[in-house]
Amino acid sequence: MGEIVLAAKMTHVPTMLMSEQEGPVKGKRQPAIDGHREIARRARELGATTVIICDTHWVINAGFHINANAKFEGLFTSNEFPQFIQDLPYSYTGNPEMGDAIAKIASDKGAYTLSHHLDSLELEYGTLVPMRFMSREHDMKVVSVAAWATVHSHDESSIIGEAIREAVEASDEKVLLVASGSLSHKIWANKDYAANNGTFTISSEFNRQMDLHVLEMWKNGDHATFLKMLGDYASFCCGEGSMHDTSMLYGALGWDAYDKKCEVVTEYFPSSGTGQTNVIFPV
Numbered sequence: 001m002g003e004i005v006l007a008a009k010m011t012h013v014p015t016m017l018m019s020e021q022e023g024p025v026k027g028k029r030q031p032a033i034d035g036h037r038e039i040a041r042r043a044r045e046l047g048a049t050t051v052i053i054c055d056t057h058w059v060i061n062a063g064f065h066i067n068a069n070a071k072f073e074g075l076f077t078s079n080e081f082p083q084f085i086q087d088l089p090y091s092y093t094g095n096p097e098m099g100d101a102i103a104k105i106a107s108d109k110g111a112y113t114l115s116h117h118l119d120s121l122e123l124e125y126g127t128l129v130p131m132r133f134m135s136r137e138h139d140m141k142v143v144s145v146a147a148w149a150t151v152h153s154h155d156e157s158s159i160i161g162e163a164i165r166e167a168v169e170a171s172d173e174k175v176l177l178v179a180s181g182s183l184s185h186k187i188w189a190n191k192d193y194a195a196n197n198g199t200f201t202i203s204s205e206f207n208r209q210m211d212l213h214v215l216e217m218w219k220n221g222d223h224a225t226f227l228k229m230l231g232d233y234a235s236f237c238c239g240e241g242s243m244h245d246t247s248m249l250y251g252a253l254g255w256d257a258y259d260k261k262c263e264v265v266t267e268y269f270p271s272s273g274t275g276q277t278n279v280i281f282p283v
Contacts, residue, residue, distance in 0.1 A: 002171040004164075005046035007249060007281040008039050009179045012057070012129040013271045014084035015199060025199065033133050035266030035278030040134035042280065043176040050095045050141040050173045051134070052102075052164055054248040055126035056181035056241030058146035064106060064113040064160055067144040068099020072123050090128055095141040098167060098175075102145070106163035111156050113163070126180040126245075140176065147181065147248060148241035154230060157244040161251020177252055179245035183211040184237035188273035203273030207237045211268060211275035218262040218279060227256050240274070253281060 011032050019029035043051070057080075058065070072092045078085040096117055103115035123131075127144040134140070145164070149157055168175045184207035188198040202208045210233060217226045226233075227250060234243040250258065258281075266278035 002168045002173040002175065004168055004177050004252060004283050005048055005174045006039070006043050007177040007179075007253060007283055009181070009246065009249065009277070009279045009281065010036065010039065010130050011182060011266070011271075011276040011278055012126045012180050013276055014078065014081050014125065014129070015271060016129055017085055017088070017132065028200070031266050032269070032276065032278065036130055036133035037137045038265050039176070039278060039280060040137035043134075043140070044138035047174045048138065048140055048176040050098055050143060051131075051176040051178060052098070052143045052145060053127045053130060053178045053180050054145045054147040054245035055124050056147045056245045057124040057126035058144065059148040059150060060146040061150050064111055064149070064152070064157075065146040066099040066103050066113065066115045067094075067121055067123060068096045068103075068115040069094045069117050069119065069121065070096050072142060074122060076122060076125065076128055078125055085125055088128060088132070090123065090131065092131060092135070092142045095143050095173070098141075098171060098173060099143045101167035101170065102143070102160070102163045105166050106160050109159045109163060111159040111163070113160065130178060130180055145248065147179070147245035149244040152244065154234075154244065154247040157247040158251030158255060161248040161253070164248065165252040177249060179249040181240040181243065181245045183214060183239070183275040183277065184208070185240035185274045186238040193272070198272055200270060201273065202270035202275060204237075207275060208270070210237050215264060215268060215277065215279070219264065221259045221261040223250065223258045224256040249281065253283065
């Protein structure tokens, strides 16, 4: 019987890649990189064989979708930030059986989901950035779940999380589950970015305060209260991908029955106006 052995909410900011390149950002995102590697080390120690990443950079407009190809390989350039992420090489093994199982269970539960085996369906950088650093510590098979859900409810996306858990438990895999996305996500207006040193600042003090409050709730295990405010938080603080990655994470962990105290492994930091962190959700 398989199990989810570790879960995490993880940042995927492009400046993590730039942090290892010459330039003004060099070294600035080392704490975030260290957080990714620490999560991968924990997963390795727990025997994780597959990582399932709920990716808020994969936008979907109908149904739910899973990239369940057997092999992911190529060069990635971000169409959003081609000056930040360009010609990024990647090569990872997939887990088609796991992706297919999640899709079937989710569809049976009423959340119509398709699992895809297409060489031309690229991974998005919400998957590629965490894998860039986690793969240095541990080699895991990868399943990517679309989590920028534009016409979906959080209740629906929680069903995807339930399906992930049930598919894992029906398998022989040990899984690291990742919600890949920010906390608040109000990017600086283009005309204000440079004037506010946008790469390293938050665009809204209200958002910063809400982010810090949410982190305290997570650290205290007050997830039931957080879930009551998830919809408003995602809306008013511009949660990345409407925070469907977070809804999927909670669906897999038991929703408001989950009460474990989280561990912040990368202290909260602002990036391009948004709020970022790496947080472990014990299982």
